[in-house]
Amino acid sequence: MSIINYVNKEVQFKIVYYGAALCGKTTNLAYIHGHITDTNKGELVSLATAADRTLFFDFLPLNALVIKGFRTRFQLYTVPGQVIYNATRQLVLRSVDGVVFVTDSHWDKMQENVESFHNLYDNLVLQGMDMDRIPYVLQYNKRDVPRLAPVHYLEYILNNRPVRVPSYQAVATTGQGVFATLNAISRLLLRKFIRETEETAAAGQVRAPAPAATALSGIAAGTRR
Amino acid sequence: MNPTPVPPLSAADIPEVTANISSPAQRLQSLLADFLDKTQATFSLVIDRGGSILCQQGNLPESTDATILAALAAGSFAATKELAARLGETEFNTLHHQGKNANILVSTVDDDAVLMTVFGPETTVGLVKFYAVGTVHCLATLLKEARTSPDSQIAISKQDFNAIGNIFHQ
Ligand SMILES: Nc1nc2c(ncn2[C@@H]2O[C@H](COP(=O)(O)OP(=O)(O)O)[C@@H](O)[C@H]2O)c(=O)[nH]1
Ligand SMILES: [Mg+2]
Numbered sequence: 001m002s003i004i005n006y007v008n009k010e011v012q013f014k015i016v017y018y019g020a021a022l023c024g025k026t027t028n029l030a031y032i033h034g035h036i037t038d039t040n041k042g043e044l045v046s047l048a049t050a051a052d053r054t055l056f057f058d059f060l061p062l063n064a065l066v067i068k069g070f071r072t073r074f075q076l077y078t079v080p081g082q083v084i085y086n087a088t089r090q091l092v093l094r095s096v097d098g099v100v101f102v103t104d105s106h107w108d109k110m111q112e113n114v115e116s117f118h119n120l121y122d123n124l125v126l127q128g129m130d131m132d133r134i135p136y137v138l139q140y141n142k143r144d145v146p147r148l149a150p151v152h153y154l155e156y157i158l159n160n161r162p163v164r165v166p167s168y169q170a171v172a173t174t175g176q177g178v179f180a181t182l183n184a185i186s187r188l189l190l191r192k193f194i195r196e197t198e199e200t201a202a203a204g205q206v207r208a209p210a211p212a213a214t215a216l217s218g219i220a221a222g223t224r225r
Numbered sequence: 226m227n228p229t230p231v232p233p234l235s236a237a238d239i240p241e242v243t244a245n246i247s248s249p250a251q252r253l254q255s256l257l258a259d260f261l262d263k264t265q266a267t268f269s270l271v272i273d274r275g276g277s278i279l280c281q282q283g284n285l286p287e288s289t290d291a292t293i294l295a296a297l298a299a300g301s302f303a304a305t306k307e308l309a310a311r312l313g314e315t316e317f318n319t320l321h322h323q324g325k326n327a328n329i330l331v332s333t334v335d336d337d338a339v340l341m342t343v344f345g346p347e348t349t350v351g352l353v354k355f356y357a358v359g360t361v362h363c364l365a366t367l368l369k370e371a372r373t374s375p376d377s378q379i380a381i382s383k384q385d386f387n388a389i390g391n392i393f394h395q
Contacts, residue, residue: 003277003279004279005277005278005279005280006249006253006279006280006371006374007250007253007254007281008278008280010278012277012278014275014277032393035395036393036394037394037395042290042293043293045293045296045297047300056300056304057300059276059297061290061296062393064393065389065392067389072392074392075277075292077276077296091300091307094275094276094299094303095274095276095277095337175395179394179395182392182393183391183392183393186392187389187392190386190389190392191386
């Protein structure tokens with residue numbers, strides 16, 4: 001659930017970049033921080049080791065548009081990818097609104113990608129969430145490396161849940177696909193937020209769940225491909 | 226600012242006293258203002274455990290971004306709590322970081338929120354802790370109200386959404 005700052009009239013969305021170690025999560029945030037315009041970006045904070053490996057998380061706050069007097073803010077986080085940091089990943093996932101699952105496209109990384117995806121699934125379940133309800137997109141990163149797995153194969157192993165999600169090819173080091181990914185997840189979150197406010201409004205006015213539910217499922221279907 | 230005079234010690238009375246004359250958001254602010262006033266602390270921040278700000282009061286140095294403080298405080302509190310749990314420690318409600326000039330106290334509000342207070346040498350950790358106890362108690366009640374208050378609802382329509390193109394540009 002997106003968090004509302006009741007006093008400052010802000011809606012805050014938490015987006016977590018998830019994926020195997022070294023797949024390019026931190027690189028995504030660094031590129032966004034270096035290239036974003038039209039918005040108030042905050043500082044990029046990295047809790048990393050001396051060797052630049054993410055230890056706890058990276059954090060980048062972004063101010064976005066104002067809707068109906070409420071400013072929207074998107075807080076981007078990354079998790080440490082190494083298997084041993086699972087407790088840390090669980091802490092970062094707390095109150096998450098949406099996920100970008102970053103994939104390393106190199107053939108040798110397929111098992112790690114899939115393991116990380118399952119780990120995300122398990123960690124969301126531990127928080128009482130699941131991948132059918134939380135908006136997420138896939139990013140197939142490192143499309144510039146040799147020995148590339150083809151996109152249809154990545155789709156086959158990662159985008160095979162009942163509801164297919166949007167997926168983007170990227171080269172995070174040059175920025176290719178980075179903003180497409182960010183905009184996609186941000187729009188999914190806004191859309192979900194609007195659906196929820198409509199639901200609340202409908203519940204508050206009249207107890208007529210039937211027509212509301214029909215309208216809502218219409219929007220929900222719109223998010224699916 | 227403060228619509229009704231607040232009895233000096235029982236912070237627990239504030240929600241009832243002002244219940245009918247102001248919104249939960251206003252009462253959250255006056256509760257924090259009153260807390261800062263009594264403790265002489267400089268800044269306080271109510272944070273969702275995921276790291277988002279719920280409300281804030283007081284002053285920070287110009288260059289300090291409260292959003293980042295919130296993310297770091299929530300992370301640090303969660304990590305320390307986890308550490309404690311792994312050592313079999315259950316009674317763990319506050320966290321105090323002591324610096325030369327700045328101190329930070331993080332206190333549990335409820336399952337979803339924590340209160341972070343920044344204070345300097347003008348006051349003592351004992352005093353801040355003392356008033357924090359009553360304050361978090363009130364905060365828990367007020368946050369529950371704020372979450373469902375009509376003031377906190379935003380009416381955004383599908384049309385508004387469709388008018389929005391890309392959210393971020395490079
Ligand atoms: N060739 C190539 N290298 C990349 C790409 N994205 C990230 N990298 C490199 O992969 C390494 C790990 O990236 P990092 O963002 O730290 O991974 P993280 O562990 O997921 O945060 C770094 O050396 C990056 O420069 C990409 O699209 N192509
Ligand atoms: Mg990293």
